[in-house]
Each structure stands twice: as structure tokens, then as C-alpha cells.
Amino acid sequence: MDLPFCPKPSPLQAVSDAVTERAGVQLFVKRDDLLHPTVSGNKWRKLKYLLQSLDPADSPRLLTFGGAHSNHLYALAAAGAALQVPTVGIVRGEEYAHPARETSTLRFCREQGMELHFVSREHYRQRHDPAYLQQLQSTFRATLVVPEGGTTSLALPGVRELVQETEAQLGYRPIYYAVAAGTGGTAAGILSAGAQVLAFSALKGGHFLEKEIEELLPPETCVGTLQLFTEYHQGGYGRHSPQLLAFIQKFEQEHGILLEQVYTGKLFFGLYDLLQKGYFPAGSTLVAVHTGGLQGRLPGL
Numbered sequence: 001m002d003l004p005f006c007p008k009p010s011p012l013q014a015v016s017d018a019v020t021e022r023a024g025v026q027l028f029v030k031r032d033d034l035l036h037p038t039v040s041g042n043k044w045r046k047l048k049y050l051l052q053s054l055d056p057a058d059s060p061r062l063l064t065f066g067g068a069h070s071n072h073l074y075a076l077a078a079a080g081a082a083l084q085v086p087t088v089g090i091v092r093g094e095e096y097a098h099p100a101r102e103t104s105t106l107r108f109c110r111e112q113g114m115e116l117h118f119v120s121r122e123h124y125r126q127r128h129d130p131a132y133l134q135q136l137q138s139t140f141r142a143t144l145v146v147p148e149g150g151t152t153s154l155a156l157p158g159v160r161e162l163v164q165e166t167e168a169q170l171g172y173r174p175i176y177y178a179v180a181a182g183t184g185g186t187a188a189g190i191l192s193a194g195a196q197v198l199a200f201s202a203l204k205g206g207h208f209l210e211k212e213i214e215e216l217l218p219p220e221t222c223v224g225t226l227q228l229f230t231e232y233h234q235g236g237y238g239r240h241s242p243q244l245l246a247f248i249q250k251f252e253q254e255h256g257i258l259l260e261q262v263y264t265g266k267l268f269f270g271l272y273d274l275l276q277k278g279y280f281p282a283g284s285t286l287v288a289v290h291t292g293g294l295q296g297r298l299p300g301l
């Protein structure tokens with residue numbers, strides 16, 4: 001399927017302040033938050049080849065999963081509307097079916113024409129169970145189930161383009177790419193380009209990501225090395241702390257780059273903590289990937 005939108009390479013922006021200078025490190029931000037107004041950041045990278053692989057002759061109808069604030073649901077709803085491909089969203093938490101509980105993300109999805117179906121957390125936990133998926137697929141007449149976060153093997157080539165763009169812009173390979181991790185699909189894509197990745201878990205107990213990321217990578221290929229940081233989750237997925245919000249505000253004021261509290265705020269919070277602890281040898285070049293998600297930024301942050 002031809003995609004009606006094909007964003008230009010996102011900018012690579014140098015960021016320098018007292019912390020990076022003291023660490024003697026060159027920091028760049030890959031501004032994937034600027035890729036597309038609605039299918040932003042890593043969701044565009046991950047969905048690109050999956051959407052291209054759809055054949056209009058099959059009358060595709062996509063079913064996917066997400067929470068009430070999911071950037072993936074948001075992106076897939078927008079992409080589906082643009083491509084005139086119907087979409088169904090299975091939403092975690094029956095309480096969100098109540099109009100008073102509708103989040104701005106869910107409202108947007110509904111306005112884009114996504115059919116929303118609310119399930120209990122217990123049902124949602126079965127989202128990887130083949131029998132449950134089969135049942136959902138037939139109930140909703142879906143031609144394809146897109147896993148949570150849009151993370152499939154088709155996500156990897158899209159994410160690799162981020163690496164190719166960055167290295168063309170920079171003229172060389174940075175020592176590290178730093179990225180926030182939810183399902184780990186973005187980290188896996190960067191690794192599959194052979195680069196070294198620092199992944200910052202947005203969830204509590206993020207150790208499981210190491211295995212998930214490994215499973216996404218094609219076997220017997222030469223991939224980069226992963227360092228996973230699991231201590232910067234601030235209480236868990238979707239949770240935040242006063243320190244995190246204060247950090248975000250300071251970063252935004254200093255650099256004019258907006259962050260949000262679910263993913264990119266935790267990434268930069270963790271990265272700056274490592275910079276301050278002297279984790280990186282002086283002279284290192286780091287590229288932090290701004291994966292977007294600004295629609296989920298806390299109002300009034």
C-alpha cells in the first residue's frame with residue numbers, strides 16, 4: 001500500500017549545557033518528535049513497513065492493543081484514517097468505556113474512526129495468547145493483529161532508517177544511541193543496525209526487556225550491544241516523581257525541546273544522571289532519540 005505521507009529525515013540537534021560540558025561529551029538529539037504531527041516518533045518508524053505491506057485488495061482491517069494513554073493506539077488510529085484502513089483498538093481497562101473517563105488519546109482515536117473495545121486487565125493480559133487473538137480476530141473481522149506498541153519484526157527496518165539518517169547527518173557512527181524502552185522494539189531496531197544502545201526502561205521491573213529485545217532480533221546476525229537501565233522508571237509505567245517533572249521543566253527551558261513524563265523524560269533524566277556520574281569517557285558522542293509521544297505530555301507540566 002502506498003503511504004500518503006513520507007516524512008523527511010528528522011533533524012539532528014546538538015545539545016550542550018553545563019552537564020554535557022563537564023562530562024566532555026557531545027550530545028545530539030534525533031528529533032523524531034518532529035517526524036509527523038500525529039504518527040509521531042518511533043510509532044511512525046515501527047509502523048511504516050507494516051503499513052506498506054498491506055494490500056488494499058485484501059480489504060485490510062487492523063486490530064491492536066493499548067492503554068488509555070497509548071501513543072501506539074493514537075498513531076495507528078491516525079494512520080488508519082489516512083490510509084482508509086479500518087482499525088480496532090482493544091483498550092486495557094473497562095472503566096475507560098465510561099464517557100466521563102474518556103482520555104484525550106481515546107477521544108482522538110474514536111474521532112479518527114478507530115473502533116474501541118474495552119477489556120478487563122485480566123483479559124488484556126492474554127494479548128499474546130494465540131487462542132485469544134484468534135477469537136478477537138474473528139469477533140472483529142480483523143485481517144491482521146498488530147501487537148502492542150506496533151512492535152513486530154517489520155518494525156526493525158523502519159527503525160534502522162533512523163540510524164542511517166543519523167549517521168548521514170553526523171558523518172560518523174556515535175558511540176551510543178540512547179532510547180526509552182516500553183516494549184523494546186525501538187531499541188531492537190537500533191541494535192539491528194549494529195549500533196550500541198543504552199535503553200532506559202519506562203516500566204518497573206524492566207529486566208524482562210533484555211530477553212524480549214533479543215527475541216526480536218534476527219538470529220545469527222551481527223547486532224550491536226545493549227545496556228539496559230531499569231532504575232529510572234520513577235515508580236512504574238505512567239508514574240512520575242517531582243524530581244522527574246522538575247528535570248523536564250529545566251531541560252525544556254534550557255534547550256527548547258519538549259519532553260513528556262512517560263518515556264522521553266525518563267530517558268533524559270537517566271542519561272543526565274549517568275553523565276553526572278562520569279559514566280561516559282570524555283570525547284564520547286551520544287545520540288539520544290526523541291521518540292515523540294508529546295500528545296501524552298502532562299497538561300501544564
Ligand SMILES: *Cc1c(COP(=O)(O)O)cnc(C)c1O
Nearest residue numbers: 071182183184185186263291293
Ligand atoms: C511507544 C513509545 C516508546 C517505547 O517504544 P518501544 O519500541 O515500545 O520500546 C518510547 N517513547 C515514546 C515516546 C513512545 O511513544
